[in-house]
Amino acid sequence: MAGIDYSQKIPNNVDLKSDRRLQRALEAWQPEYIDWWRSVGPTDFNENEIYLRTAVSVEKDGWAHFDYVKMPDYRWGIFLTPQEPGRTIGFGDHFGKEAWDQVPGEHRNSLRRLIVTQADTEPASVEQQRLLGHTAPSLYDMRNLFQVNVEEGRHLWAMVYLLQAYFGRDGREEADELLQRRSGNADHPRILGTFNEPCEDWLAFFCFTMFTDRDGKFQLLALAESAFTPLARSCQFMLTEEAHHMFVGQTGVGRVIQRTCEVMNEHPDSCPSEHGAIPLELIQRYINFWVSSSNDLYGGEVSSNAANFFRSGLKGRAWEQKREDHLALEGHYTMDIFENGGFTSTEVPLRNAMNEVLRDDYIADNQKGIVYWNKVTAKAGIDFQFRLPDRRFRRRVGMFAGHPFDLDGQLVTQEQWDAKAPEWLPSTEDKDFVKSLMQPVREQGKYASWIAPPAKGLNGQPVEFEYVKL
Ligand SMILES: [Fe+2]
Numbered sequence: 219m220a221g222i223d224y225s226q227k228i229p230n231n232v233d234l235k236s237d238r239r240l241q242r243a244l245e246a247w248q249p250e251y252i253d254w255w256r257s258v259g260p261t262d263f264n265e266n267e268i269y270l271r272t273a274v275s276v277e278k279d280g281w282a283h284f285d286y287v288k289m290p291d292y293r294w295g296i297f298l299t300p301q302e303p304g305r306t307i308g309f310g311d312h313f314g315k316e317a318w319d320q321v322p323g324e325h326r327n328s329l330r331r332l333i334v335t336q337a338d339t340e341p342a343s344v345e346q347q348r349l350l351g352h353t354a355p356s357l358y359d360m361r362n363l364f365q366v367n368v369e370e371g372r373h374l375w376a377m378v379y380l381l382q383a384y385f386g387r388d389g390r391e392e393a394d395e396l397l398q399r400r401s402g403n404a405d406h407p408r409i410l411g412t413f414n415e416p417c418e419d420w421l422a423f424f425c426f427t428m429f430t431d432r433d434g435k436f437q438l439l440a441l442a443e444s445a446f447t448p449l450a451r452s453c454q455f456m457l458t459e460e461a462h463h464m465f466v467g468q469t470g471v472g473r474v475i476q477r478t479c480e481v482m483n484e485h486p487d488s489c490p491s492e493h494g495a496i497p498l499e500l501i502q503r504y505i506n507f508w509v510s511s512s513n514d515l516y517g518g519e520v521s522s523n524a525a526n527f528f529r530s531g532l533k534g535r536a537w538e539q540k541r542e543d544h545l546a547l548e549g550h551y552t553m554d555i556f557e558n559g560g561f562t563s564t565e566v567p568l569r570n571a572m573n574e575v576l577r578d579d580y581i582a583d584n585q586k587g588i589v590y591w592n593k594v595t596a597k598a599g600i601d602f603q604f605r606l607p608d609r610r611f612r613r614r615v616g617m618f619a620g621h622p623f624d625l626d627g628q629l630v631t632q633e634q635w636d637a638k639a640p641e642w643l644p645s646t647e648d649k650d651f652v653k654s655l656m657q658p659v660r661e662q663g664k665y666a667s668w669i670a671p672p673a674k675g676l677n678g679q680p681v682e683f684e685y686v687k688l
């Protein structure tokens with residue numbers, strides 16, 4: 219089961235050839251996917267050989283094979299982690315009962331919605347990042363961008379398989395629509411806000427992979443607990459691939475910071491921007507933007523939908539097994555509810571606070587990245603601390619939406635907020651400056667002025683390896 223059949227048009231470890239109908243449906247979707255890739259995926263570089271990893275097994279070790287591949291020839295496939303014998307439901311009202319191999323009729327709509335919402339983020343991010351190849355600061359970074367892109371494409375395949383295999387005609391229609399919505403398109407946008415935000419420079423890309431792909435990690439962790447076993451197994455394998463995306467973000471921002479610190483030490487009396495590096499305050503503003511946008515992806519603080527998903531066993535908490543109470547019936551989450559301009563400390567039934575529970579885990583994980591970046595500045599002897607904005611800052615979703623909270627989560631007046639906004643969020647000048655630095659560097663082993671080389675290359679290769687054959 220763990221082995222992947224690469225002799226098929228669509229590589230898979232789900233014995234696709236035994237289900238002719240499904241195989242035909244997916245093979246009919248495949249050329250449409252390739253059309254989508256060619257029309258709104260990475261512009262150019264589709265004829266270049268890129269040093270990419272491809273999944274060859276779903277075991278923990280040695281699952282990836284590295285070789286030169288042209289992106290449109292990437293073997294996008296359907297890979298589920300191995301079936302766990304006698305799997306039971308890990309949480310909610312059906313805790314301990316047999317998990318589901320099929321979709322129960324009463325949960326069909328909710329499950330489809332959850333899968334479509336996850337699926338939609340995958341092609342969206344490829345669309346958001348489509349122009350970045352042209353301004354890559356090195357071949358190493360260009361390769362990482364394209365690795366992330368092909369794997370987001372594969373995640374779309376993972377979700378489309380579920381839709382086509384388990385949701386009949388509705389599922390096939392959803393699969394088609396996933397190729398029709400467009401990131402940032404006013405008439406036919408992607409489903410979630412962050413996935414319609416422009417991601418036009420590499421600092422934005424690194425913040426996106428750090429903070430928005432990390433939302434992906436937590437959504438996948440919650441869905442990997444689902445009672446619907448095919449969804450759980452799909453998400454488990456997606457998590458394996460996802461780890462690299464967050465690595466790209468965390469180390470990417472870290473390398474930008476490192477370079478700025480080097481420049482600050484070389485030229486202590488001038489602004490790093492005069493020497494082709496990105497000021498630390500500007501990096502903080504990008505962090506504030508992408509963190510606040512990504513915080514919205516968890517939804518409202520108090521949510522009956524989230525309670526229903528948990529009760530029914532559709533979507534759990536991250537690492538449910540590590541918790542003691544899998545029913546979450548008695549527990550409460552103490553929350554300061556913001557209403558009519560004031561706060562009331564409220565005991566929210568735990569099931570209704572599941573979005574907030576997941577957001578807590580996400581924020582704690584983000585904080586580790588901040589600690590890592592502050593080690594970079596400390597090591598360089600630069601007195602600057604990065605921070606996360608409070609979860610109330612610049613929210614568009616939930617009870618804080620549209621209210622002026624500062625970076626510490628204090629309510630301020632709209633006038634105060636407007637006056638401070640240029641210190642908190644990237645201005646047009648900030649973005650223009652970052653864009654002015656986005657000059658491509660395509661010589662092996664060379665890196666742009668605004669970013670330090672990585673500590674080491676990929677897959678044991680040297681930093682100066684030919685990661686992309688141009
Ligand atoms: Fe993904």
Ligand SMILES: [Fe+2]
Binds near residue numbers: 370431434463
């Ligand atoms: Fe990702």
